[in-house]
Every structure is written in structure tokens, then in C-alpha cells.
Amino acid sequence: MIEDMDYHPGETPLDADEMAGLKFSHITTRGELNHLEQANIESGLLWLGSQKMPELLTEHFTRKLHKQLFGEVWQWAGSFRQTEKTIGIDPIQISIQLRLLLNDMQYWVDNGTYVPMEAAVRFHHRLVYIHPFPNGNGRHARIMADAVLGILFDEKTIDWSGGYNMQEMNKRRAQYIDALRTADAGDYGLLFEFVGYQ
Ligand SMILES: Nc1ncnc2c1ncn2[C@@H]1O[C@H](COP(=O)(O)OP(=O)(O)O)[C@@H](O)[C@H]1O
Ligand SMILES: [Mg+2]
DSSP states (O other), X not given: OOSOOOOOTTOOOOOHHHHHTBSOTTOOXXXXXXXXHHHHHHHHHHHHHHOSSOOOSSHHHHHXXXXXXXXXXXXXXXXXXXXXXXXXXXXGGHHHHHHHHHHHHHHHXXXXXXXXXXXXXXXXXXXXXXXXXXXXXXXXXXXXXXXXXXXXXXXXXOOOSTTSOTTSOSHHHXXXXXXXXXXXXXXXXHHHHHTTOO
């Protein structure tokens, strides 16, 4: 059981079923969990780098990437969330809203609606707003946005962390969460500033 699972603002608590999907029963602290997740993410990133021309903007790829990033730690990795969270839409809407977002993103790529950085930031925000998975949404959606930039646009990826640990509360994470909340209200200014797009 995880003993010190205190949650910071902007983090989604796990319910009992989701906790039950933890593949390592010996874990007792969030620090240990973060470590295991980070190791899994690193192997997931290697997997991503080995993909030739992935069909990024599909539900299949979105879920597959989540599974590659978190599947060694969580049984439910790659499966959509089935419970309501403090962040995110009604779980029965996830599939359709994700499809709309992926279609929009494809349209933005095909038509050059936004410059790549703006498209990636809007995509990132809408993906975390949907919050498809029980956990790992922030990390997954940052990697998805970077994959869009790097693979679909052949552009530099975003320096999300700016040298900070984005899984801990610090001024960088506080700025990020604040920027996402402002974007929830339709104003992307702070989020553009956060990623250095002006
Ligand atoms: N108000 C908000 N609007 C949209 N997204 C948010 C908001 N607050 C937090 N988030 C996103 O949710 C993430 C936390 O969800 P979670 O599934 O726990 O991801 P992770 O485990 O990768 O941190 C944050 O990193 C951020 O990306
Ligand atoms: Mg989390």
C-alpha cells in the first residue's frame, strides 16, 4: 500500500480500483512510485523513438503510447478512465472528445491553421483537459505534444520542465498548472509564455 500519497493541486487522486492496478505490491511511498514510473517512461520514450512513421493522431496510438509509458507499473495503462475525477470530462465522453481533438489536430497539421508550437500547445491543453487515463495524463500529454512537434512538424520539442522536476510542486509546476487553468477559460496566453512561444 502506498502510505504517503499526498496529492498536490493539479494532480488527480487515484481511486481504490486504480490503486489495485499497481503491479508492485512492495511500494510504500510516492517517491518509490515516481522512480518506477520514471524508469518505465524512459523505456517508453525509447519505444517511441524506434517507431518509423507512427500514426500519431489516432486513438490506437494515444492508448498505445500510454501503455508503453506506464504499462510496467500500472495494469490499467492504456485504458481509458471509468471514474469521474476533479480534472477532466465525464468518462463516457472520453472516446468521442478524443476523436474530435485528434481530427482537429490532423486538420491543423494539414492546413497549417496554427504555427507548429501553437498547435502543439493547444493540443496538449485539450488532451489534459479530457484527461483520458486514470493517471499519467500530464506526462503522457506532454510527450504527445512533443511527438506532434518532432514527428509531424519536424520541429524542436518543448522544454516543459525548465530544469525543475515537474512531478513535484515548485515554481515551474505552479506556473504550468496556473497556465492550464487560464487555458481552461479559453486564454492560452500564459501557456504560450510558459513554453516560450511569443
Ligand atoms: N485545470 C487544469 N486543466 C487542465 N489540465 C490540468 C489542470 N490541472 C492539472 N492538469 C493536468 O493534469 C495533470 C495531472 O494529471 P495526472 O493524470 O496525475 O498526470 P501525471 O500523473 O502525469 O502528473 C497535470 O500535469 C496537468 O497536465
Ligand atoms: Mg499523477
